[in-house]
Amino acid sequence: MKKDKKMIVCFLTPALFMFSVIFLYPVLRTIAMSFFQVEGVSDAFSTWKFTGLDNYITLLQTPIFLDSMKNMLKIWVYGGIAVMLVSLLFAAILTNGLAGKTFYKTVIYIPNIINAVAMSTMWITAIFNKRFGFLHNFFALFNSDLAKTDYMSGSIKFWSLLVAFCFGSVGYYMLIFMGGIERLSPDMYEAATIDGASKVKQFTRITLPLLRGVFKTCLTFWSIGVVGFFVWSQMWSAPLASELSTTTPFVYMYNITFGTQGNTFRNAAMGAAVGVLMAVTVLIVFFLINFLIKDDDVEV
Amino acid sequence: MKKSKLLKALCGVCAVGMMLTACGGTTTESTPADASGSQAASTGKTLTYWSMWNSTEGQAKVIQEAADAYEAATGIKINIEWKGRDVKNLIAPALDAGEKIDIFDQDYVFISNTASKYATDVTQMVEEAGLEEHMLPVLVETAKSYNDGALKVIPYQPYTSGVWYNKAMFEAAGIENVPTTFDELLDVCEALKASGVNPMTCDQGDGTALLVGYQLARYLGQDGVLDMINNAKWAEVPEAKKAAEDIYTLFANGYMSEYAPANYPDGENELGYGETAMLLQASWVPNEVVQNTGAEIEWGFFPWPAVEGGVDGVEAAMVGAQGYAIVETSEYKQEAFDFIQTVVTGETDLKMAQAVSSIPADTANTEWPQAVSGAEPYFKQMTKSYLWAVGLQENGNYKDYIQEAINQLCKMEIDATGFIDALSDL
Known part of the structure; x- marks a missing residue:
């Protein structure tokens, strides 16, 4: 087939142009801004004052930023373990010839197509509300003291946030795992069954080792998602701009870049530095995952 | 061949069009209403x-x-x-x-x-x-x-801000005068509690920040509060501990609703449901409560009371x-x-x-809506204004720690000493 180069140029030029203007330019500007002193995001370059690495040094000495990083790490570790395990479990069950597979798959995936604001509002009002939420009513049936638990304040607030967020994430990773499992050859399972291997053995000895590549993909997506954690945190701290137990680096970045109701101080350069640090964090995690998890070495 | 070129051109235009459309905002623009009566000729401006x-x-x-x-x-x-x-x-x-x-x-x-x-x-x-x-x-x-x-x-x-209360509940509890000092506020709370209603409530976040912020500012004034925050002098200012003790008392004595501090707006809605008599908040609260619950309340208002030996009194408010x-x-x-x-x-x-x-x-508009009219005399006599949240949210790197300590104090997870310790450790 003859390649029509004019056609390629015709379609690629607008896309490349838009990519450069809308994506590349802001990225480069943000990186540059993080080495200057800048108040507002749109301040003219002539007003910028070069400060070198000062923003990064200050940031790494700012307790609230470090605490937001700790929250992010907790979400990544605890949430990651929970989401990956549950997703894998559902994927294993649904790829095992279960009747009504499509129905269950759809039901589990549905939270992913609902807006995060709507999802969090549902959790906050319908599940966690301490007067009429589901958990309150459920425990009240048994006259349990747990009915009085306040899921939306104190130390438990972070965990209520994590549970709600993870609930919405399971379907997405389950689909990826299902895709990975379904591409494995049924011959291997057939042979294993003839050899007397139980379903559990087949899963641990065949499925899991052959899903390494899929795990790598899932962990990368999970890391990107957690680093960009913002909306759920905002919903959990409303009407405040942020709260210590649920703040994340992007929430801090938003507050410092645009100011808050009670604090009009803005530092766009510091916000840019947070953005750059987060991008670097994702890259480090990506390289670590690639280094630690080798690709599938068995041809399927 | 011509058709193919035309198709390519159309595809290109569509692609650019779609990209530009996707970049558009979602702003709602106003549509001019039909103006009745005579209309000035358009100036083109x-x-x-x-x-x-x-x-x-x-x-x-x-x-x-x-x-x-x-x-x-x-x-x-x-x-x-x-x-x-x-x-x-x-x-x-x-x-x-x-x-x-x-x-x-x-x-x-x-x-x-x-x-x-x-x-x-x-x-x-x-x-x-x-x-x-x-x-x-x-x-x-x-x-x-x-x-x-x-x-x-x-x-x-x-x-403006202050305490919004249900007049009917005050009357039922036999309360004739609004409190002007914190001790009088405690007496009012006791009377309301005896009458079978929750004396007070609050929402976590701005609600609890206002409680602690107002009490601190009554002792220290706005400048004193800012000085303490910016220079981390919580342990050196005895009034800070006193203010924390006062607020802790409201919770420990059962003067606050069992749901307080509630998740916004559950706290303020308690007034609409007729469960609670008072709430410290800004003057948009009566409207919000009516909108949320449909309640018909005869609203009363009094400024957050003064404290013994304090710098500020009812002449100061967050406005x-x-x-x-x-x-x-x-x-x-x-x-x-x-x-x-x-x-x-x-x-x-x-x-x-x-x-x-x-x-x-x-x-010149002297007729205030009934819901907020109780605040009118105080508002006009006011001489000092407090910052938003009485300045507790002024320091971006520090405000979340203050709020966390306030949350713990209001949930009685820590007492006044714990509150000061938590903020002094920063």
Whole structure:
């Protein structure tokens, strides 16, 4: 087939142009801004004052930023373990010839197509509300003291946030795992069954080792998602701009870049530095995952 | 072959079109209403106004009517873009990018401070129009303090704060006078508790911050609170511990609802459900409670009481307002000012106050909506204004720790000593 180069140029030029203007330019500007002193995001370059690495040094000495990083790490570790395990479990069950597979798959995936604001509002009002939420009513049936638990304040607030967020994430990773499992050859399972291997053995000895590549993909997506954690945190701290137990680096970045109701101080350069640090964090995690998890070495 | 080229061209145009469409905003623009009666001939001038309201809000409806009336009277069109509260984040980049905007509104301190470089100095226009005598002095002074005496904002829809209470519950409990000291407040709480209602409630976040902030400011004054926060002197200021003990007492004695501090807006809604008698909050609360619960309450108001040996009394309160800014680069500054004047004074101002039960901005409008009328005498005698959350949210790197300690204190997870220790350790 003859390649029509004019056609390629015709379609690629607008896309490349838009990519450069809308994506590349802001990225480069943000990186540059993080080495200057800048108040507002749109301040003219002539007003910028070069400060070198000062923003990064200050940031790494700012307790609230470090605490937001700790929250992010907790979400990544605890949430990651929970989401990956549950997703894998559902994927294993649904790829095992279960009747009504499509129905269950759809039901589990549905939270992913609902807006995060709507999802969090549902959790906050319908599940966690301490007067009429589901958990309150459920425990009240048994006259349990747990009915009085306040899921939306104190130390438990972070965990209520994590549970709600993870609930919405399971379907997405389950689909990826299902895709990975379904591409494995049924011959291997057939042979294993003839050899007397139980379903559990087949899963641990065949499925899991052959899903390494899929795990790598899932962990990368999970890391990107957690680093960009913002909306759920905002919903959990409303009407405040942020709260210590649920703040994340992007929430801090938003507050410092645009100011808050009670604090009009803005530092766009510091916000840019947070953005750059987060991008670097994702890259480090990506390289670590690639280094630690080798690709599938068995041809399927 | 020709067809193929045409197809390619069409595909290219569609692709670019789709990209550009995707880049478009979701702003709701106003549509001019049918103006009845005589209409001035169009001057061809159009003013662009980026509004902090959403088109469905009560304030928006009143502003839209005012814009239509202004167009009918002058032939100048006001093109309102309902941006919502995000105008705070959008306005600076838009103006820096050369967007033609003539008017925007936001919190009046935000305009006076953060966005002042984009705002025109309206001191002279205000003076020539005699507008200052219609403006609340405490707001004008605060606004001017950010710009060396220059006024860069025209405040409207002011708010105050204090304790909003259900008059019927006070009467049922046999309470005849509102408390003026903290000890009297405790007595009132005791009487209300004995009458079988929750004396008080609060929402976590701004609600609890106000409780602790007010009590601290009554002991120390606004400057004292800021000094303590900015210099981390919590352990060195005995009044800080005393204020924390006072607030802890309200919870420990059972004067607060069992749900307090509640997740917003569950706390304030307790007043609407007739479960609780009092709430410390800003003057938008009566309207919010009515909107949320449909309750018909006869609202009373008293300022947060004074404390023994304190710096401030009932003459000090957290007050604020929204404000209008005329963009420095606008070609139609005077026209923008004239329009703003029609909104912040006279009939439109009164209409807005009644639409959302808020305080009229125009001092000549002496008839306050019933829900907030209890605050009127105190508001007019007020001589000192507190910052938002009484300054507890002033320090961006520190505010979340203060709020965390306040949350723990109000949940009685820590006592006053623990509260001071938590903040001294920072």
